[in-house]
Amino acid sequence: MTNQIKSKDSQAGRPSSPSTTQTKRTGRIRERNRELILAAAEEEFALHGFRGTTVQGIAERADLPKSNVLYYFSNKQRIYYALFDDIMDRWNAVLSEIKPEDDPALALANFIRAKVEMSRTHPLASRLFAMEIIQGAPLLKNHLCIGMREWVRGRSEVIQQWIDEGRMERVDPVQLILLIWSSTQHYADFQAQILIIEDKEAYVQKDFDHAADFLTTVILRGCGLELP
Amino acid sequence: MTNQIKSKDSQAGRPSSPSTTQTKRTGRIRERNRELILAAAEEEFALHGFRGTTVQGIAERADLPKSNVLYYFSNKQRIYYALFDDIMDRWNAVLSEIKPEDDPALALANFIRAKVEMSRTHPLASRLFAMEIIQGAPLLKNHLCIGMREWVRGRSEVIQQWIDEGRMERVDPVQLILLIWSSTQHYADFQAQILIIEDKEAYVQKDFDHAADFLTTVILRGCGLELP
DNA sequence: TAAAAACTAGACTATTTGGTCAGGTAAATG
DNA sequence: CATTTACCTGACCAAATAGTCTAGTTTTTA
Numbered sequence: 001m002t003n004q005i006k007s008k009d010s011q012a013g014r015p016s017s018p019s020t021t022q023t024k025r026t027g028r029i030r031e032r033n034r035e036l037i038l039a040a041a042e043e044e045f046a047l048h049g050f051r052g053t054t055v056q057g058i059a060e061r062a063d064l065p066k067s068n069v070l071y072y073f074s075n076k077q078r079i080y081y082a083l084f085d086d087i088m089d090r091w092n093a094v095l096s097e098i099k100p101e102d103d104p105a106l107a108l109a110n111f112i113r114a115k116v117e118m119s120r121t122h123p124l125a126s127r128l129f130a131m132e133i134i135q136g137a138p139l140l141k142n143h144l145c146i147g148m149r150e151w152v153r154g155r156s157e158v159i160q161q162w163i164d165e166g167r168m169e170r171v172d173p174v175q176l177i178l179l180i181w182s183s184t185q186h187y188a189d190f191q192a193q194i195l196i197i198e199d200k201e202a203y204v205q206k207d208f209d210h211a212a213d214f215l216t217t218v219i220l221r222g223c224g225l226e227l228p
Numbered sequence: 229m230t231n232q233i234k235s236k237d238s239q240a241g242r243p244s245s246p247s248t249t250q251t252k253r254t255g256r257i258r259e260r261n262r263e264l265i266l267a268a269a270e271e272e273f274a275l276h277g278f279r280g281t282t283v284q285g286i287a288e289r290a291d292l293p294k295s296n297v298l299y300y301f302s303n304k305q306r307i308y309y310a311l312f313d314d315i316m317d318r319w320n321a322v323l324s325e326i327k328p329e330d331d332p333a334l335a336l337a338n339f340i341r342a343k344v345e346m347s348r349t350h351p352l353a354s355r356l357f358a359m360e361i362i363q364g365a366p367l368l369k370n371h372l373c374i375g376m377r378e379w380v381r382g383r384s385e386v387i388q389q390w391i392d393e394g395r396m397e398r399v400d401p402v403q404l405i406l407l408i409w410s411s412t413q414h415y416a417d418f419q420a421q422i423l424i425i426e427d428k429e430a431y432v433q434k435d436f437d438h439a440a441d442f443l444t445t446v447i448l449r450g451c452g453l454e455l456p
Numbered sequence: 457t458a459a460a461a462a463c464t465a466g467a468c469t470a471t472t473t474g475g476t477c478a479g480g481t482a483a484a485t486g
Numbered sequence: 487c488a489t490t491t492a493c494c495t496g497a498c499c500a501a502a503t504a505g506t507c508t509a510g511t512t513t514t515t516a
Contacts, residue, residue, distance in 0.1 A: 029463070029513085047363055052279025055504065065465050070505065127362045130417070134355045134362075135275055137420045152425050169449070175442040178422065182414035183407050189358075192365045194406065197380050214403040221397070222450030257483085257493070283474065295495050298475065
């Protein structure tokens with residue numbers, strides 16, 4: 001229940017790790033099973049939250065005996081943490097830098113597209129993250145969000161600079177980031193609701209394109225911007 | 229696990245209800261305890277989801293013995309349903325009508341304000357709702373969302389009419405509703421994250437005003453609208 | 457190929473879970 | 487004031503839970 005998160009029960013967890021990271025032949029089984037378990041866990045946690053998820057449920061979805069799951073991850077929390085490690089890695093990879101000399105319209109448009117794309121490719125991760133935050137981020141408060149504060153500050157400074165240079169309308173940069181955040185994330189998180197509203201069975205690629213187009217248009221125009 | 233939802237274990241649940249709704253003196257205790265339990269349950273469910281919440285936990289938060297909780301609500305699902313009954317009632321009360329002859333800018337601004345206000349006054353309800361949807365709305369799919377489909381269709385028809393009359397930019401009305409929805413809801417649902425980003429302990433009234441102002445400005449301008 | 461390391465998995469345990477029940481007390485009512 | 491009705495609650499139960507342990511099987515390595 002503390003703030004340690006890089007515990008990585010992963011690469012070299014239980015077994016007496018032989019010297020360094022030797023992923024030659026050893027650990028192939030390990031790798032495969034870890035993937036299986038994490039994939040199953042992602043679904044279970046996104047479906048039932050941390051407390052509502054059972055190790056048994058994860059095991060069944062991964063088609064492994066429970067004891068085997070607990071052989072790879074010594075307890076439920078470790079699985080949860082490992083998931084967020086992966087998610088944050090992916091996250092950091094996607095959140096590209098923006099620089100003061102960039103074109104504001106292009107930069108924001110790219111950001112919106114990247115986030116919508118993320119909703120498309122990793123909806124479970126998005127929901128998992130959302131659930132954790134809604135529940136007050138009891139497990140990740142320190143670790144996860146402090147990094148995010150820095151991240152938001154960095155971007156909003158750039159945006160503020162654009163504003164000061166008269167390259168876009170005067171809007172609160174932090175609010176703008178939150179707006180992009182929430183509106184893009186929504187397609188993953190509230191999928192169930194959107195599908196029902198639009199009377200569909202599942203999303204198709206076109207839906208995401210349409211959403212990204214809409215958001216880009218409205219938000220850019222809302223900031224007094226236009227795509228070149 | 230079916231689609232019944234108006235089960236209302238409430239007003240006259242277990243005890244052989246005497247004739248009609250006689251809330252003279254009888255049922256005062258009942259009323260009070262129901263409120264206690266529902267308030268506690270709202271917090272527990274919003275914190276842990278349906279499966280993660282325990283009746284014991286609700287009981288403790290309500291400061292009642294578990295058996296007493298189960299005296300008023302015969303099981304966990306009933307409590308959950310009762311909560312959503314209340315939420316949907318409130319919801320329906322807030323979602324005011326919009327008419328083709330209204331001013332688009334004013335109507336949308338009012339809508340945004342009403343939704344931000346809802347995030348302020350009923351954050352737990354918002355989170356509860358969000359969790360249910362994220363998890364795929366297993367319990368409410370039919371009931372809750374079909375009504376919502378009608379609601380969205382009604383509004384989007386009006387918006388479309390505004391567009392056809394050239395009173396605002398051509399934007400997808402359904403997407404617009406989703407945008408307003410997500411961006412306003414976000415303040416309640418992701419409170420934990422926002423507070424950390426903004427380095428605050430709690431929201432104050434000004435924060436909501438500021439958010440509402442921002443969203444109104446950007447979204448209206450994004451639709452080519454201006455407040456009169 | 458033999459010893460060591462990594463993996464598999466059933467049996468087991470202590471605790472927690474949702475929910476019942478029976479025997480009570482307090483409150484309304486005739 | 488008596489009796490019916492509403493309310494309260496501890497004791498109880500079967501099922502599920504997180505996690506351990508041990509005994510075995512496969513894989514790697516020397």
